[in-house]
Amino acid sequence: MAVLLPWGILLRRNSAAHRRVLILATICISDAGFARLVSLFLPAPTSFPGTYLFYEGGNVLLILLMFLWDWKRNRVMKQFPWGSFLVTAVGLGATGLYFSETWKSISRSWLENWTH
Numbered sequence: 001m002a003v004l005l006p007w008g009i010l011l012r013r014n015s016a017a018h019r020r021v022l023i024l025a026t027i028c029i030s031d032a033g034f035a036r037l038v039s040l041f042l043p044a045p046t047s048f049p050g051t052y053l054f055y056e057g058g059n060v061l062l063i064l065l066m067f068l069w070d071w072k073r074n075r076v077m078k079q080f081p082w083g084s085f086l087v088t089a090v091g092l093g094a095t096g097l098y099f100s101e102t103w104k105s106i107s108r109s110w111l112e113n114w115t116h
Helices: 004-010 015-028 031-039 048-072 079-098 101-115
Strands: none
């Protein structure tokens, strides 16, 4: 969201691109809500793909629906695939960090140092 929001603001002169990038920025913060909804019905998975879809599946669904909406009307803008790629890449990166023992030890040491 920290990248998409300023980018969307810079695109104000192109209102269609501006709206799409800002909607992608909004989608970035919706993953927690989707994960909470899914957790009411399913336990959290332990595999990489399952974890990614559990936490980011709502974002992927919204991006796919947004793409299909624009594609049907023949107005997919070049900013949309780049923004979608960014949202997807950050989600995959976060899922990768979740499974990284190195990252867990680094973040745990940061937390321990911060609380002392």
